[in-house]
Amino acid sequence: MGLFLSTFVNKVDRKGRVSVPASFRATLSQQPFQGVIAYRSFTASCAEGCGMDFMERLSDSAQNFDAFSPEQEDISALIFADARQLAWDPEGRILLPEDLIEHAGLNETAAFVGKGQTFQIWQPEAYKAMEAEIRARALKNRPTLPLKPKAGDGK
Amino acid sequence: MGLFLSTFVNKVDRKGRVSVPASFRATLSQQPFQGVIAYRSFTASCAEGCGMDFMERLSDSAQNFDAFSPEQEDISALIFADARQLAWDPEGRILLPEDLIEHAGLNETAAFVGKGQTFQIWQPEAYKAMEAEIRARALKNRPTLPLKPKAGDGK
DNA sequence: TGGGTAAATATGGGCGTCAATGGTATTGAC
Protein backbone atom coordinates (compact mmCIF):
# COMPACT_ATOMS: atom_id res chain seq x y z
CA MET A 1 0.00 0.00 0.00
CA GLY A 2 2.07 2.93 -1.19
CA LEU A 3 -0.44 5.66 -2.06
CA PHE A 4 -2.21 8.34 -0.08
CA LEU A 5 -5.89 7.75 -0.75
CA SER A 6 -9.19 9.06 0.60
CA THR A 7 -9.95 12.00 2.84
CA PHE A 8 -9.99 11.89 6.64
CA VAL A 9 -11.21 14.63 8.95
CA ASN A 10 -9.60 14.54 12.39
CA LYS A 11 -9.84 16.80 15.40
CA VAL A 12 -7.19 19.31 16.36
CA ASP A 13 -6.97 19.42 20.14
CA ARG A 14 -6.22 22.56 22.11
CA LYS A 15 -2.52 21.81 22.03
CA GLY A 16 -2.52 21.81 18.25
CA ARG A 17 -2.15 18.06 17.97
CA VAL A 18 -3.89 16.01 15.29
CA SER A 19 -3.88 12.29 14.51
CA VAL A 20 -2.34 11.35 11.18
CA PRO A 21 -4.76 8.84 9.59
CA ALA A 22 -3.65 5.28 10.22
CA SER A 23 -3.53 4.44 6.52
CA PHE A 24 -1.29 7.45 5.82
CA ARG A 25 0.99 6.34 8.62
CA ALA A 26 1.11 2.91 7.04
CA THR A 27 2.18 4.48 3.75
CA LEU A 28 4.89 6.51 5.48
CA SER A 29 6.03 3.82 7.87
CA GLN A 30 8.51 2.23 5.48
CA GLN A 31 10.49 5.46 5.47
CA PRO A 32 13.53 6.24 7.60
CA PHE A 33 11.92 9.32 9.20
CA GLN A 34 8.91 8.44 11.37
CA GLY A 35 6.67 11.38 10.62
CA VAL A 36 5.54 13.65 7.82
CA ILE A 37 7.15 16.48 5.86
CA ALA A 38 4.85 19.50 5.62
CA TYR A 39 5.10 22.88 3.91
CA ARG A 40 2.73 25.67 2.99
CA SER A 41 1.14 25.25 -0.43
CA PHE A 42 2.01 28.12 -2.77
CA THR A 43 -1.13 27.63 -4.85
CA ALA A 44 -3.86 27.13 -2.27
CA SER A 45 -4.74 27.79 1.36
CA CYS A 46 -3.59 24.46 2.62
CA ALA A 47 -0.54 22.53 3.70
CA GLU A 48 1.26 20.03 1.52
CA GLY A 49 2.35 16.78 3.13
CA CYS A 50 4.58 13.97 1.97
CA GLY A 51 7.33 11.59 2.98
CA MET A 52 11.07 12.10 2.78
CA ASP A 53 11.26 10.04 -0.41
CA PHE A 54 9.08 12.54 -2.24
CA MET A 55 11.21 15.41 -0.98
CA GLU A 56 14.21 13.72 -2.50
CA ARG A 57 12.39 13.30 -5.79
CA LEU A 58 11.59 17.00 -5.76
CA SER A 59 15.20 17.75 -5.08
CA ASP A 60 16.33 15.57 -7.97
CA SER A 61 13.81 17.22 -10.25
CA ALA A 62 14.93 20.68 -9.21
CA GLN A 63 18.43 19.79 -10.41
CA ASN A 64 17.07 20.06 -13.92
CA PHE A 65 17.25 23.79 -13.42
CA ASP A 66 20.74 25.22 -13.46
CA ALA A 67 22.36 25.96 -10.15
CA PHE A 68 21.87 29.63 -9.22
CA SER A 69 19.02 29.92 -11.74
CA PRO A 70 15.97 31.95 -10.68
CA GLU A 71 13.72 28.88 -10.87
CA GLN A 72 16.04 26.96 -8.62
CA GLU A 73 16.02 29.85 -6.18
CA ASP A 74 12.25 30.04 -6.11
CA ILE A 75 11.66 26.33 -5.68
CA SER A 76 14.13 26.22 -2.84
CA ALA A 77 12.48 29.09 -1.05
CA LEU A 78 8.97 27.83 -1.63
CA ILE A 79 9.51 24.24 -0.70
CA PHE A 80 12.77 23.29 0.94
CA ALA A 81 13.04 26.39 3.10
CA ASP A 82 9.46 26.03 4.22
CA ALA A 83 9.39 22.28 4.82
CA ARG A 84 9.32 20.98 8.37
CA GLN A 85 9.72 17.48 9.66
CA LEU A 86 6.85 16.66 11.97
CA ALA A 87 7.55 13.50 13.93
CA TRP A 88 4.52 11.77 15.32
CA ASP A 89 4.10 10.76 18.96
CA PRO A 90 3.47 7.17 20.12
CA GLU A 91 -0.25 7.64 19.36
CA GLY A 92 0.41 8.77 15.79
CA ARG A 93 -0.26 12.48 16.32
CA ILE A 94 1.73 15.42 15.00
CA LEU A 95 1.96 18.92 16.40
CA LEU A 96 0.90 21.48 13.80
CA PRO A 97 3.12 24.58 13.74
CA GLU A 98 1.36 27.90 14.25
CA ASP A 99 2.09 29.45 10.85
CA LEU A 100 0.88 26.33 9.11
CA ILE A 101 -2.39 26.42 11.02
CA GLU A 102 -2.72 30.04 10.03
CA HIS A 103 -1.93 29.50 6.36
CA ALA A 104 -4.51 26.72 6.06
CA GLY A 105 -7.07 28.50 8.22
CA LEU A 106 -7.42 25.50 10.51
CA ASN A 107 -9.59 25.58 13.61
CA GLU A 108 -11.29 22.62 15.31
CA THR A 109 -10.66 20.00 12.65
CA ALA A 110 -8.25 19.22 9.83
CA ALA A 111 -8.91 17.29 6.64
CA PHE A 112 -6.15 14.99 5.38
CA VAL A 113 -6.67 14.79 1.64
CA GLY A 114 -4.94 11.99 -0.30
CA LYS A 115 -3.33 12.96 -3.60
CA GLY A 116 -1.60 9.74 -4.55
CA GLN A 117 2.09 10.37 -4.07
CA THR A 118 1.40 13.17 -1.58
CA PHE A 119 -1.40 14.60 0.52
CA GLN A 120 -2.74 17.94 1.69
CA ILE A 121 -4.13 19.31 4.93
CA TRP A 122 -7.19 21.55 4.62
CA GLN A 123 -9.74 23.32 6.71
CA PRO A 124 -12.63 20.89 5.99
CA GLU A 125 -15.15 23.48 4.82
CA ALA A 126 -12.61 25.12 2.56
CA TYR A 127 -11.80 21.80 0.97
CA LYS A 128 -15.46 20.98 0.49
CA ALA A 129 -15.91 24.22 -1.43
CA MET A 130 -12.85 23.55 -3.58
CA GLU A 131 -13.96 20.01 -4.29
CA ALA A 132 -17.47 21.07 -5.29
CA GLU A 133 -15.93 23.51 -7.74
CA ILE A 134 -13.72 20.86 -9.31
CA ARG A 135 -16.62 18.42 -9.51
CA ALA A 136 -18.85 20.93 -11.23
CA ARG A 137 -16.09 21.60 -13.74
CA ALA A 138 -15.58 17.87 -14.29
CA LEU A 139 -19.25 17.31 -14.96
CA LYS A 140 -19.08 19.89 -17.73
CA ASN A 141 -15.68 19.16 -19.24
CA ARG A 142 -15.48 15.40 -18.69
CA PRO A 143 -11.72 15.25 -18.21
CA THR A 144 -9.91 12.14 -19.38
CA LEU A 145 -6.59 10.63 -18.38
CA PRO A 146 -4.49 8.81 -21.00
CA LEU A 147 -3.71 5.49 -19.33
CA LYS A 148 -0.17 4.23 -19.53
CA PRO A 149 0.09 0.59 -20.55
CA LYS A 150 0.42 -1.87 -17.74
CA ALA A 151 3.96 -2.19 -16.45
CA GLY A 152 5.45 -5.39 -17.79
CA ASP A 153 3.49 -5.31 -21.03
CA GLY A 154 5.55 -5.61 -24.14
CA LYS A 155 5.52 -2.28 -25.98
CA MET B 1 -9.33 -14.93 -14.55
CA GLY B 2 -8.16 -11.32 -14.66
CA LEU B 3 -11.23 -9.38 -15.76
CA PHE B 4 -14.36 -8.08 -14.10
CA LEU B 5 -17.24 -9.61 -16.05
CA SER B 6 -21.00 -9.93 -15.65
CA THR B 7 -23.35 -8.19 -13.25
CA PHE B 8 -24.23 -9.37 -9.74
CA VAL B 9 -26.90 -7.98 -7.44
CA ASN B 10 -26.25 -8.50 -3.74
CA LYS B 11 -27.99 -7.39 -0.57
CA VAL B 12 -26.83 -4.50 1.55
CA ASP B 13 -27.41 -5.41 5.20
CA ARG B 14 -28.41 -2.95 7.89
CA LYS B 15 -24.78 -2.33 8.78
CA GLY B 16 -24.10 -1.22 5.22
CA ARG B 17 -22.18 -4.38 4.35
CA VAL B 18 -22.37 -6.10 0.98
CA SER B 19 -20.70 -9.23 -0.39
CA VAL B 20 -18.25 -8.64 -3.20
CA PRO B 21 -19.08 -11.22 -5.90
CA ALA B 22 -16.79 -14.24 -5.60
CA SER B 23 -15.52 -13.91 -9.17
CA PHE B 24 -14.56 -10.26 -8.55
CA ARG B 25 -12.74 -11.33 -5.41
CA ALA B 26 -10.86 -13.92 -7.43
CA THR B 27 -9.78 -11.19 -9.85
CA LEU B 28 -8.58 -9.01 -6.98
CA SER B 29 -7.09 -11.73 -4.83
CA GLN B 30 -3.58 -11.61 -6.30
CA GLN B 31 -3.17 -8.00 -5.18
CA PRO B 32 -1.26 -6.82 -2.14
CA PHE B 33 -4.30 -5.03 -0.68
CA GLN B 34 -7.10 -7.47 0.12
CA GLY B 35 -10.14 -5.44 -0.80
CA VAL B 36 -11.45 -2.98 -3.33
CA ILE B 37 -10.76 0.68 -4.04
CA ALA B 38 -13.96 2.65 -4.60
CA TYR B 39 -14.66 6.28 -5.49
CA ARG B 40 -17.65 8.26 -6.62
CA SER B 41 -18.03 8.47 -10.36
CA PHE B 42 -17.81 12.11 -11.46
CA THR B 43 -20.01 11.52 -14.48
CA ALA B 44 -22.73 9.15 -13.24
CA SER B 45 -24.66 8.28 -10.11
CA CYS B 46 -22.62 5.25 -9.23
CA ALA B 47 -19.39 4.19 -7.57
CA GLU B 48 -16.29 3.15 -9.49
CA GLY B 49 -14.42 0.11 -8.22
CA CYS B 50 -11.00 -1.31 -8.96
CA GLY B 51 -7.93 -2.88 -7.41
CA MET B 52 -4.83 -1.21 -6.03
CA ASP B 53 -2.88 -2.04 -9.18
CA PHE B 54 -5.26 0.05 -11.25
CA MET B 55 -4.92 2.92 -8.80
CA GLU B 56 -1.16 2.74 -9.18
CA ARG B 57 -1.55 2.83 -12.94
CA LEU B 58 -3.70 5.93 -12.55
CA SER B 59 -1.06 7.45 -10.32
CA ASP B 60 1.71 6.67 -12.81
CA SER B 61 -0.36 8.12 -15.62
CA ALA B 62 -1.08 11.27 -13.64
CA GLN B 63 2.69 11.82 -13.31
CA ASN B 64 2.64 12.92 -16.95
CA PHE B 65 1.32 16.19 -15.62
CA ASP B 66 3.79 18.39 -13.81
CA ALA B 67 3.67 18.43 -10.05
CA PHE B 68 1.52 21.36 -8.83
CA SER B 69 -0.19 21.70 -12.23
CA PRO B 70 -3.97 22.34 -12.28
CA GLU B 71 -4.64 19.09 -14.14
CA GLN B 72 -2.80 17.17 -11.48
CA GLU B 73 -4.87 18.96 -8.84
CA ASP B 74 -8.18 18.07 -10.46
CA ILE B 75 -7.39 14.42 -11.02
CA SER B 76 -6.22 14.12 -7.45
CA ALA B 77 -9.36 15.67 -6.02
CA LEU B 78 -11.67 13.62 -8.18
CA ILE B 79 -10.00 10.28 -7.74
CA PHE B 80 -7.30 9.96 -5.11
CA ALA B 81 -8.95 12.20 -2.54
CA ASP B 82 -12.22 10.40 -3.03
CA ALA B 83 -10.93 6.85 -3.22
CA ARG B 84 -11.53 4.64 -0.22
CA GLN B 85 -9.75 1.44 0.55
CA LEU B 86 -12.44 -1.03 1.48
CA ALA B 87 -10.88 -4.16 2.90
CA TRP B 88 -13.17 -7.14 2.91
CA ASP B 89 -13.89 -9.26 5.96
CA PRO B 90 -13.22 -13.02 6.13
CA GLU B 91 -16.58 -13.58 4.41
CA GLY B 92 -15.71 -11.33 1.48
CA ARG B 93 -17.91 -8.38 2.43
CA ILE B 94 -17.07 -4.68 2.34
CA LEU B 95 -18.59 -1.85 4.35
CA LEU B 96 -20.02 0.82 2.07
CA PRO B 97 -19.34 4.35 3.36
CA GLU B 98 -22.38 6.55 3.90
CA ASP B 99 -21.65 9.19 1.27
CA LEU B 100 -20.96 6.55 -1.32
CA ILE B 101 -24.34 4.93 -0.64
CA GLU B 102 -25.85 8.36 -1.00
CA HIS B 103 -24.08 9.21 -4.23
CA ALA B 104 -25.16 5.96 -5.88
CA GLY B 105 -28.66 6.07 -4.38
CA LEU B 106 -28.29 2.59 -2.92
CA ASN B 107 -30.94 1.07 -0.68
CA GLU B 108 -31.60 -2.66 -0.15
CA THR B 109 -29.39 -4.03 -2.90
CA ALA B 110 -26.32 -3.13 -4.93
CA ALA B 111 -25.42 -4.18 -8.47
CA PHE B 112 -21.76 -4.97 -9.20
CA VAL B 113 -21.25 -4.25 -12.89
CA GLY B 114 -18.12 -5.64 -14.57
CA LYS B 115 -16.29 -3.31 -16.93
CA GLY B 116 -13.17 -5.32 -17.72
CA GLN B 117 -10.28 -3.66 -15.90
CA THR B 118 -12.65 -2.04 -13.43
CA PHE B 119 -16.23 -2.32 -12.25
CA GLN B 120 -19.06 -0.12 -11.02
CA ILE B 121 -21.58 -0.29 -8.21
CA TRP B 122 -25.13 0.82 -9.05
CA GLN B 123 -28.57 0.95 -7.60
CA PRO B 124 -30.01 -1.95 -9.66
CA GLU B 125 -32.99 -0.07 -11.10
CA ALA B 126 -30.85 2.90 -12.01
CA TYR B 127 -28.42 0.63 -13.81
CA LYS B 128 -31.20 -1.05 -15.74
CA ALA B 129 -32.34 2.33 -17.01
CA MET B 130 -28.81 3.36 -17.91
CA GLU B 131 -28.17 0.10 -19.72
CA ALA B 132 -31.32 0.46 -21.81
CA GLU B 133 -30.19 3.91 -22.77
CA ILE B 134 -26.73 2.71 -23.80
CA ARG B 135 -28.25 -0.11 -25.82
CA ALA B 136 -30.59 2.23 -27.64
CA ARG B 137 -27.69 4.51 -28.47
CA ALA B 138 -25.59 1.60 -29.71
CA LEU B 139 -28.35 0.45 -32.01
CA LYS B 140 -28.31 3.85 -33.63
CA ASN B 141 -24.62 4.69 -33.66
CA ARG B 142 -23.01 1.29 -34.13
CA PRO B 143 -19.84 2.00 -32.16
CA THR B 144 -16.66 0.18 -33.19
CA LEU B 145 -13.45 -0.69 -31.38
CA PRO B 146 -10.09 -0.97 -33.18
CA LEU B 147 -8.70 -4.33 -32.08
CA LYS B 148 -5.08 -4.54 -30.98
CA PRO B 149 -3.10 -7.48 -32.41
CA LYS B 150 -2.71 -10.40 -30.03
CA ALA B 151 0.26 -10.07 -27.70
CA GLY B 152 3.05 -12.30 -29.01
CA ASP B 153 1.99 -11.85 -32.64
CA GLY B 154 4.63 -10.57 -34.97
CA LYS B 155 4.25 -6.78 -35.09
C1' DT C 1 -31.69 -37.32 -16.97
C1' DG C 2 -33.00 -36.76 -12.51
C1' DG C 3 -32.30 -36.77 -7.62
C1' DG C 4 -29.47 -36.46 -3.79
C1' DT C 5 -25.44 -34.81 -1.50
C1' DA C 6 -21.57 -31.85 -0.72
C1' DA C 7 -19.26 -27.54 -1.26
C1' DA C 8 -19.18 -22.75 -1.91
C1' DT C 9 -21.37 -18.46 -1.54
C1' DA C 10 -24.23 -15.14 0.59
C1' DT C 11 -26.38 -13.22 4.80
C1' DG C 12 -27.31 -11.98 9.88
C1' DG C 13 -25.78 -10.77 14.36
C1' DG C 14 -22.54 -10.62 18.78
C1' DC C 15 -18.16 -9.34 20.50
C1' DG C 16 -13.24 -7.93 20.85
C1' DT C 17 -9.68 -4.81 19.20
C1' DC C 18 -7.60 -0.80 17.67
C1' DA C 19 -7.67 3.99 16.04
C1' DA C 20 -8.94 8.41 17.53
C1' DT C 21 -9.29 11.54 21.27
C1' DG C 22 -8.86 13.96 25.76
C1' DG C 23 -6.33 14.55 29.76
C1' DT C 24 -2.24 14.34 33.07
C1' DA C 25 2.63 13.91 34.18
C1' DT C 26 7.41 14.44 33.06
C1' DT C 27 11.17 16.36 30.77
C1' DG C 28 14.02 19.97 29.04
C1' DA C 29 15.05 24.68 27.45
C1' DC C 30 15.34 29.47 28.39
Added chain:
DNA sequence: GTCAATACCATTGACGCCCATATTTACCCA
Protein backbone atom coordinates in the same frame (compact mmCIF):
# COMPACT_ATOMS: atom_id res chain seq x y z
C1' DG D 1 10.19 29.21 37.64
C1' DT D 2 7.62 29.23 33.47
C1' DC D 3 6.46 27.53 29.23
C1' DA D 4 6.23 24.23 25.76
C1' DA D 5 7.09 19.81 23.85
C1' DT D 6 6.52 14.98 24.42
C1' DA D 7 5.65 10.78 26.74
C1' DC D 8 2.13 8.20 29.26
C1' DC D 9 -2.54 6.66 30.40
C1' DA D 10 -7.50 6.16 30.08
C1' DT D 11 -11.96 6.26 27.45
C1' DT D 12 -15.04 5.35 23.63
C1' DG D 13 -16.90 4.17 19.54
C1' DA D 14 -16.36 2.30 14.99
C1' DC D 15 -15.08 -1.56 12.48
C1' DG D 16 -12.90 -5.99 11.80
C1' DC D 17 -13.29 -10.88 13.28
C1' DC D 18 -15.83 -14.77 14.49
C1' DC D 19 -19.64 -18.02 14.45
C1' DA D 20 -24.07 -19.53 12.99
C1' DT D 21 -27.46 -20.14 9.28
C1' DA D 22 -29.60 -19.93 4.77
C1' DT D 23 -29.37 -20.38 -0.11
C1' DT D 24 -27.39 -21.41 -4.22
C1' DT D 25 -24.28 -23.92 -7.20
C1' DA D 26 -21.62 -27.81 -8.47
C1' DC D 27 -20.87 -32.65 -8.52
C1' DC D 28 -21.71 -37.53 -8.35
C1' DC D 29 -24.10 -41.58 -9.08
C1' DA D 30 -27.98 -44.28 -10.05
